Amino acid sequence: xxxxxxxxxxxxxxxxxxxxxxxxxxxxxxxxxxxxxxxxxxxxxxxxxxxxxxxxxxxxxxxxxxxxxxxxxxxxxxxxxxxxxxxxxxxxxxxxxxxxxxxxxxxxxxxxxxxxxxxxxxxxxxxxxxxxxxxxxxxxxxxxxxxxxxxxxxxxxxxxxxxxxxxxxxxxxxxxxxxxxxxxxxxxxxxxxxxxxxxxxxxxxxxxxxxxxxxxxxxxxxxxxxxxxxxxxxxxxxxxxxxxxxxxxxxxxxxxxxxxxxxxxxxxxxxxxxxxxxxxxxxxxxxxxxxxxxxxxxxxxxxxxxxxxxxxxxxxxxxxxxxxxxxxxxxxxxxxxxxxxxxxxxxxxxxxxxxxxxxxxxxxxxxxxxxxxxxxxxxxxxxxxxxxxxxxxxxxxxxxxxxxxxxxxxxxxxxxxxxxxxxxxxxxxxxxxxxxxxxxxxxxxxxxxxxxxxxxxxxxxxxxxxxxxxxxxxxxxxxxxxxxxxxxxxxxxxxxxxxxxxxxxxxxxxxxxxxxxxxxxxxxxxxxxxxxxxxxxxxxxxxxxxxxxxxxxxxxxxxxxxxxxxxxxxxxxxxxxxxxxxxxxxxxxxxxxxxxxxxxxxxxxxxxxxxxxxxxxxxxxxxxxxxxxxxxxxxxxxxxxxxxxxxxxxxxxxxxxxxxxxxxxxxxxxxxxxxxxxxxxxxxxxxxxxxxxxxxxxxxxxxxxxxxxxxxxxxxxxxxxxxxxxxxxxxxxxxxxxxxxxxxxxxxxxxxxxxxxxxxxxxxxxxxxxxxxxxxxxxxxxxxxxxxxxxxxxxxxxxxxxxxxxxxxxxxxxxxxxxxxxxxxxxxxxxxxxxxxxxxxxxxxxxxxxxxxxxxxxxxxxxxxxxxxxxxxxxxxxxxxxxxxxxxxxxxxxxxxxxxxxxxxxxxxxx
Numbered sequence: 001x002x003x004x005x006x007x008x009x010x011x012x013x014x015x016x017x018x019x020x021x022x023x024x025x026x027x028x029x030x031x032x033x034x035x036x037x038x039x040x041x042x043x044x045x046x047x048x049x050x051x052x053x054x055x056x057x058x059x060x061x062x063x064x065x066x067x068x069x070x071x072x073x074x075x076x077x078x079x080x081x082x083x084x085x086x087x088x089x090x091x092x093x094x095x096x097x098x099x100x101x102x103x104x105x106x107x108x109x110x111x112x113x114x115x116x117x118x119x120x121x122x123x124x125x126x127x128x129x130x131x132x133x134x135x136x137x138x139x140x141x142x143x144x145x146x147x148x149x150x151x152x153x154x155x156x157x158x159x160x161x162x163x164x165x166x167x168x169x170x171x172x173x174x175x176x177x178x179x180x181x182x183x184x185x186x187x188x189x190x191x192x193x194x195x196x197x198x199x200x201x202x203x204x205x206x207x208x209x210x211x212x213x214x215x216x217x218x219x220x221x222x223x224x225x226x227x228x229x230x231x232x233x234x235x236x237x238x239x240x241x242x243x244x245x246x247x248x249x250x251x252x253x254x255x256x257x258x259x260x261x262x263x264x265x266x267x268x269x270x271x272x273x274x275x276x277x278x279x280x281x282x283x284x285x286x287x288x289x290x291x292x293x294x295x296x297x298x299x300x301x302x303x304x305x306x307x308x309x310x311x312x313x314x315x316x317x318x319x320x321x322x323x324x325x326x327x328x329x330x331x332x333x334x335x336x337x338x339x340x341x342x343x344x345x346x347x348x349x350x351x352x353x354x355x356x357x358x359x360x361x362x363x364x365x366x367x368x369x370x371x372x373x374x375x376x377x378x379x380x381x382x383x384x385x386x387x388x389x390x391x392x393x394x395x396x397x398x399x400x401x402x403x404x405x406x407x408x409x410x411x412x413x414x415x416x417x418x419x420x421x422x423x424x425x426x427x428x429x430x431x432x433x434x435x436x437x438x439x440x441x442x443x444x445x446x447x448x449x450x451x452x453x454x455x456x457x458x459x460x461x462x463x464x465x466x467x468x469x470x471x472x473x474x475x476x477x478x479x480x481x482x483x484x485x486x487x488x489x490x491x492x493x494x495x496x497x498x499x500x501x502x503x504x505x506x507x508x509x510x511x512x513x514x515x516x517x518x519x520x521x522x523x524x525x526x527x528x529x530x531x532x533x534x535x536x537x538x539x540x541x542x543x544x545x546x547x548x549x550x551x552x553x554x555x556x557x558x559x560x561x562x563x564x565x566x567x568x569x570x571x572x573x574x575x576x577x578x579x580x581x582x583x584x585x586x587x588x589x590x591x592x593x594x595x596x597x598x599x600x601x602x603x604x605x606x607x608x609x610x611x612x613x614x615x616x617x618x619x620x621x622x623x624x625x626x627x628x629x630x631x632x633x634x635x636x637x638x639x640x641x642x643x644x645x646x647x648x649x650x651x652x653x654x655x656x657x658x659x660x661x662x663x664x665x666x667x668x669x670x671x672x673x674x675x676x677x678x679x680x681x682x683x684x685x686x687x688x689x690x691x692x693x694x695x696x697x698x699x700x701x702x703x704x705x706x707x708x709x710x711x712x713x714x715x716x717x718x719x720x721x722x723x724x725x726x727x728x729x730x731x732x733x734x735x736x737x738x739x740x741x742x743x744x745x746x747x748x749x750x751x752x753x754x755x756x757x758x759x760x761x762x763x764x765x766x767x768x769x770x771x772x773x774x775x776x777x778x779x780x781x782x783x784x785x786x787x788x789x790x791x792x793x794x795x796x797x798x799x800x801x802x803x804x805x806x807x808x809x810x811x812x813x814x815x816x817x818x819x820x821x822x823x824x825x826x827x828x829x830x831x832x833x834x835x836x837x838x839x840x841x842x843x844x845x846x847x848x849x850x851x852x853x854x855x856x857x858x859x860x861x862x863x864x865x866x867x868x869x870x871x872x873x874x875x876x877x878x879x880x881x882x883x884x885x886x887x888x889x890x891x892x893x894x895x896x897x898x899x900x901x902x903x904x905x906x907x908x909x910x911x
Contacts, residue, residue: 030117032125037649039110041344043100049343061346062124081118090114127345128657129331129647130596132621136662139166154178157686163659164687164708173701176690176710181206183911184689185215186848187711190910191635191683192219194228194720194770195727196848216683220676223736224770226265229675231719231772232634233260235800236328237277237296238793240776241740243370244301247754248779251302251370255560256295257772258737263293269673270627271616274329278615279608281563291374291409291562297321297359298561301778301794304368306430310418313366315582321359322352324796329615330597330622331629331647339580345648346596350576354592357574358611363412363564365419367432369526372410373559381555384548391545396535403531408552411493412564414456414529421445426511433460433524440522441475441510448504448569449480449530453537455498456529456553461485463513466522471508472501480507491526493553495546498530504569565607597621616673622647624664630798631678632663635688637714638704645798655706688712692911713911715802718788719771722817725902726768728846729824733765740775741766743782744816750780784811812903822899823881823891830894835863842898847906859897867893 030036040059046052049060056070069075075085082088090111092098098105106114117123138159155161155175168175179187185205189197197205201218204210210218219225239257242248263273276283278297280290300317319338326334336342337352363372377385385408392404406412417434425440434442449455455470464486471477480499513522534549536542566572575585591606598619604610615623625647633639640660642652654660663678671677682688692713694705702709716724726732741762750759759775761767774782778792787807791797812818829841839859843851851859870877870889881887881895901907 030113030120032117032123033127033649034653035113036117037125037127039106039114041649043103043106043110045343047101049341051340051343060341060343061348065124066122076118076122078122079119081115084118087111087115087118127649128654129625129651130346130621132619132625132664133661134665136658136665138162138662139658155686155690157689158681158684159662160659160682160685161687163656163662164685167656167707168709171701171707173698173707173709175686175708176693178686178689179691179711179911182848183691184212187910188216188683189219190716190720190724192216192228192679193222193224194231194723195224195732196724199845202848212689213684216680220680223265224734225676226261226263227736227770227772228720229264229634230257230260231717232630233264234772235791235793235797236324238299238324238796240299240778240793242777242779243304244778244794245303245305247304248752248777249304249368249755250757250777251561252558252739253295253298253560254739255292255376255558256299259289259292259295261736261772262289264675267674267676270667270675271673273673274616274623275609275612278325278612279563282565282605282607282609288374288376292560294563295560297324297362297563298364298370299793302366302368302370308430310366312582314364317364317366318356318359318362320795322355325359325611325615326355327645327796327798329626331626331641331645331651332622333646333648338577342648344650347594350587350589351592351594353574353576353589355594355611357589357591358606358608360572360574361566361607363566363570364561365416367416367418369432370561371414371416371527372412372562372564374410374562375408375555375557375559377552377555377557381552381557384552388545388549388552391541392535395539400532400535404534404549406564407529407531408549410562410564411529411553413567413570414458414527415444415447416527417525419444429524433526435521436466436511436523436525437520438511438513438516438518438522441508443474444507444509444528446504447507447528447530449498449501449507450532451500451502452530453498453500453533454495455481456493456495456531458491458493458526458529459485459488460491460524460526461488461522462524463487463516463520463522465515466511466513468496468523469510469512470498471510473506474508475510477508485523493550495550563608618668624668625660627675628660628663628667628678631675632682633799635679635682636705636708636712638706642704642706711911713909715804715909717800718785718790719774721788721812721908722771722784724907725812725818725821728902729821730828731768731821731824732770733768735765735769738773741769741773742775743767743769744820745783746815749783750777752777752780784815784817787811809903812908813899818902819880819895819899820883822902823884823895825902826894826898827891829898830891835860838894839863839897842894843901846898846901847904849906859900862900863893863897866896 044059047054048057053064055075056068057075058064066074066076066078069085071085073085077084086099089097089099090106100106140162154177155165165175178184182202185197185202189195197219201210201215205215234257237260239253241251241254243251276290276293278294280286280293283290300320302317303313323335326332332345332347334342334347334352334355337347337349339349341347341349364370388408389401389405393401417432418428420428420434420442422443423434424442425437426442427435429435466485468483468485469479470481471479478499480501481496483496485494507528509525509528511523516522534542534546574589576587576589578584578586591611593600593611593614598614598617598621600614601617604613614620629639629641629647630644633644640656641647641654666681667673667678671681687708688711690711692711694710698709705712723732742759744761744767745759752758771785774785776782776793778794781790781792786792787805788811789800789803791800825842825846826838829838829845831837831841836856839856840851843849843855843859867889870880870892877887877889877892880892884891
């Protein structure tokens with residue numbers, strides 16, 4: 001009897017326990033962002049989201065999720081899972097009714113989560129990346145009991161380490177010991193400058209003449225810092241020395257690359273760095289540097305192929321600018337919103353075109369001359385520029401001064417020839433000009449002459465005595481100008497008297513030259529411009545100033561493509577493209593930003609300048625997070641959010657979310673957007689200073705080093721591998737800036753069409769300059785860089801995919817750059833009659849480590865085998881060391897050893 005009573009009591013307690021457990025589970029709040037959204041994204045959103053809304057039901061936006069479906073009632077009834085169609089369909093036996101359709105049934109756990117979420121009121125949360133905490137506490141107290149005092153004092157160097165240790169405590173792990181001095185010095189120099197430390201700097205650090213922090217400051221102050229970090233930025237900026245597409249003609253845009261290097265070196269604050277690149281031309285009285293910065297968005301490709309539609313490729317460029325801006329500054333894959341609302345993230349189709357409206361009003365139009373281009377005058381020419389501007393400043397107003405400064409600097413605004421219409425005995429020739437024959441004419445639609453007394457033409461005339469007539473509206477309209485054009489040798493900009501009018505109207509242009517056969521091309525017209533008159537026309541000296549002005553317009557200079565905004569009378573209208581097709585335009589839209597992100601401040605202008613201010617607003621949740629995450633990735637080889645290109649709802653969750661937010665807030669508020677300060681804080685941490693070695697157990701637990709229980713270990717980038725080889729060989733040039741150079745590459749790699757350009761190998765120190773200065777042709781990038789995962793930069797590249805292929809070994813073993821570096825490494829460290837010392841010194845110079853006995857034995861054996869072969873084959877040394885006047889078998893064999901050293905993992909890897 002007692003036994004039966006015990007059994008009943010036991011069953012009763014078990015039932016009560018189950019009931020209590022179920023009650024506790026019901027009380028636990030389900031989180032939409034981390035628990036529900038992933039289930040919906042993985043199973044439901046493809047049929048009920050941005051692209052498809054089957055049954056009139058979408059789970060992309062809150063208002064859609066709880067709206068009536070085609071059945072007339074909502075699929076989700078808040079607080080009532082039993083009557084919510086969403087929940088009922090998950091457990092249907094009929095496969096035609098069960099959801100997700102034609103997919104495996106959700107797990108019991110997933111169904112339970114969704115059911116509890118609906119019963120709890122179906123609270124619609126916000127994805128973690130779309131809001132930013134106001135303050136994050138450093139978790140100092142959570143680790144005090146977990147680590148020995150000596151471990152803590154050795155590891156904790158700044159607040160970053162508290163966040164890392166808190167996570168390690170959760171995983172019951174301890175951090176690695178600090179790395180050796182030589183190792184950390186090399187790691188630090190490679191991360192900050194992209195080069196190994198100089199022997200002199202390393203000696204001071206090893207001899208304790210420099211503290212670790214002083215070493216960091218010393219490296220941050222070097223000009224090589226800017227060259228290293230600019231390489232990363234040029235990937236996202238899609239910088240190249242050619243235009244892309246089929247012709248892939250050369251492009252002179254290297255001054256932008258130099259601006260980026262300089263901006264990093266002077267630690268231009270990231271908010272200003274952003275504003276100047278997106279809208280430097282819209283700043284008050286922009287400097288030359290601020291105009292150069294706008295070339296960020298002139299790195300887009302330009303299609304010079306004959307027969308292409310200039311407007312189509314102009315639109316393609318604008319689309320690229322929208323996508324790139326959001327990839328670079330917002331970690332957002334906005335590109336798919338061109339065709340439909342984002343499938344996973346809260347960005348609507350129309351919002352894409354609101355964003356496009358910010359970029360749709362620039363003067364560039366996919367023309368071969370890439371105008372507008374900023375001109376760079378010599379010192380003497382700049383004196384002439386100053387004379388003209390001084391005249392305008394003294395006799396005119398601020399608007400006049402801006403007009404003439406702009407026209408001298410980049411000759412805008414003008415009406416380019418591909419804008420013209422209604423050709424008769426004339427035709428646009430795909431080379432940015434209109435060809436005229438006798439009795440040729442055309443229309444410039446809806447032009448504004450600015451009440452000008454002169455018209456400016458850029459043309460090439462092939463014969464004398466061509467009469468040109470300009471009329472208002474059409475062939476019967478009143479004559480505005482009539483003049484004669486004579487033969488000239490090349491493109492010329494001239495000024496002709498014009499009747500003043502003050503309205504927008506069609507401008508009719510006709511040409512006559514009866515002395516020339518009808519089939520002869522008499523004139524090529526490139527553009528027509530109207531600017532307000534130069535002030536004080538009647539004053540003494542006006543004629544000389546006007547002549548100087550025209551001479552400056554005809555001066556050929558170094559240039560760089562820049563962004564310039566259309567004036568109001570040339571402003572474009574932006575329309576939504578149906579399904580993303582530029583040929584199918586629907587509703588007209590105005591500039592605007594996504595509602596799911598920070599609010600727009602009404603004091604901002606509705607142009608690129610306002611957009612850049614919105615991006616760097618401290619209310620924007622993505623900008624600082626994105627930058628911090630990508631700097632962290634540059635240093636550790638992975639981001640705190642591993643998907644560095646995407647922080648949307650399909651991204652990886654942050655490994656250390658509080659650290660990411662703390663760094664983002666600190667970057668904006670404490671470091672005042674200083675990238676140098678951010679880099680310094682990261683490399684000063686104990687987390688960064690750890691050994692990179694891992695045990696098999698640790699690697700099995702954390703193969704990607706997500707927990708940061710060891711220091712960073714990653715293969716160097718393409719440019720760094722080459723730069724390091726030249727540096728340790730004593731060959732690397734410290735020359736900075738200037739046009740791209742052409743170091744040695746295999747013959748026949750660079751194939752060009754149309755322009756007959758060749759890869760002309762650079763001479764002197766240009767042959768040994770850093771990789772950032774290597775000429776990059778998009779259709780044929782520098783082969784060794786491409787092999788080591790650098791890109792062609794046709795589009796924005798946020799992350800380089802790291803591969804490991806036999807081709808990479810073939811490059812470092814056979815490329816002439818690495819063979820020459822090996823030779824000089826061997827020659828510089830050669831000790832007469834002491835083979836072991838020669839090998840040891842080369843090894844230590846390359847790897848910053850003392851050679852181990854087994855390494856020395858293996859390299860000595862390689863030397864013995866090599867010298868035997870070189871002695872047996874007398875010509876082999878000459879062929880191998882073709883750059884040496886008197887090669888010897890000994891030096892050739894030492895070069896083989898040095899080449900092997902440059903192929904070692906510890907040379908190619910940052911440890």
